[in-house]
Amino acid sequence: MSLKKIYLPGRFNYIACFLTLNCNFNCDYCINWLEKRDNKWPQISGQDWTHALNRLVSRRDLPITLQGGEPSLHPDFFSIINNIETQLNIDILTNLSFDVEKFAKEVNPSRLKREAPYSSIRASYHSTQMSADIFIKKILYLQKAGFSVGGYGVLHPLTKDHVLETKEKCEQFGIDFRVKDFLGQHEGELKGLYKFEGSVGSTTRLKCKCRTTELIIGPDCKVYRCHHDLYKGFPHIGNLLEPEFDIEDIFRDCDQYGDCNPCDLKIKTNRFQKFGHCSVDIKDIVKAN
Numbered sequence: 408m409s410l411k412k413i414y415l416p417g418r419f420n421y422i423a424c425f426l427t428l429n430c431n432f433n434c435d436y437c438i439n440w441l442e443k444r445d446n447k448w449p450q451i452s453g454q455d456w457t458h459a460l461n462r463l464v465s466r467r468d469l470p471i472t473l474q475g476g477e478p479s480l481h482p483d484f485f486s487i488i489n490n491i492e493t494q495l496n497i498d499i500l501t502n503l504s505f506d507v508e509k510f511a512k513e514v515n516p517s518r519l520k521r522e523a524p525y526s527s528i529r530a531s532y533h534s535t536q537m538s539a540d541i542f543i544k545k546i547l548y549l550q551k552a553g554f555s556v557g558g559y560g561v562l563h564p565l566t567k568d569h570v571l572e573t574k575e576k577c578e579q580f581g582i583d584f585r586v587k588d589f590l591g592q593h594e595g596e597l598k599g600l601y602k603f604e605g606s607v608g609s610t611t612r613l614k615c616k617c618r619t620t621e622l623i624i625g626p627d628c629k630v631y632r633c634h635h636d637l638y639k640g641f642p643h644i645g646n647l648l649e650p651e652f653d654i655e656d657i658f659r660d661c662d663q664y665g666d667c668n669p670c671d672l673k674i675k676t677n678r679f680q681k682f683g684h685c686s687v688d689i690k691d692i693v694k695a696n
């Protein structure tokens with residue numbers, strides 16, 4: 408049975424599909440794993456994923472991003488990519504641990520082509536988990552096979568210099584490599600630039616009203632208000648597989664202001680690569696009674 412279509416609100420800027428939250432890497436600075444590191448997240452079949460995603464009606468400039476954890480760990484990774492309807496553009500956010508030769512055999516590069524100021528496969532470099540040489544080799548292989556791939560690295564205080572060296576090395580091979588600020592606590596200090604003061608890393612919890620610009624879809628197709636709710640197991644606001652589900656572009660009550668996830672509150676670039684965007688808008692911040 409086909410499900411009724413769901414139209415993305417015009418204000419929405421990102422569609423995050425967490426195919427799985429499991430990951431085969433173990434980075435100290437992982438913000439997916441602030442709470443849970445047991446790699447035992449629920450998972451649904453690739454058929455359910457495509458059934459759910461094919462309900463979405465999005466714009467050409469707003470792709471579906473397959474991410475995780477590590478999205479290629481989903482056993483139906485290739486069939487999900489190959490069965491998402493072609494009017495939906497696809498981006499992939501990966502740690503590049505997958506077998507690139509197999510990927511190039513299973514996926515047609517034209518399926519991942521779209522107009523955007525950044526690559527459709529965003530490969531994150533994790534210096535403690537993969538060598539720069541292997542990372543570069545894998546990117547070059549995929550590029551040669553016709554894929555658009557760029558590298559990304561987090562400027563963690565302990566590995567910053569190495570990441571910047573890797574950026575330089577990538578650029579010598581003509582690979583676009585972009586760096587991101589490290590988010591979260593380091594040596595007792597909160598790092599990162601956040602739109603609302605006291606929203607991240609605070610010991611107090613305040614009430615507020617919060618509205619997102621992102622569709623956050625968890626590994627079992629449940630939809631969440633924000634990354635905080637997904638990672639911390641807070642109640643979902645719907646499920647993409649429910650026949651009656653629709654996206655409500657509204658401010659929602661929240662009493663977790665102070666414990667927001669850095670991903671939701673950081674000031675970053677939007678999908679047009681313009682800096683200054685924040686995923687959520689927050690108002691009416693008050694102390695809880």
Ligand code: SF4
Nearest residue numbers: 430432434437476502
């Ligand atoms: S590769 Fe990404 S998701 Fe996996 S542990 Fe590292 S930061 Fe977390």
Ligand code: SF4
Nearest residue numbers: 617633635661663667
């Ligand atoms: S205030 Fe923070 S925790 Fe609450 S919904 Fe918004 S982003 Fe999520």
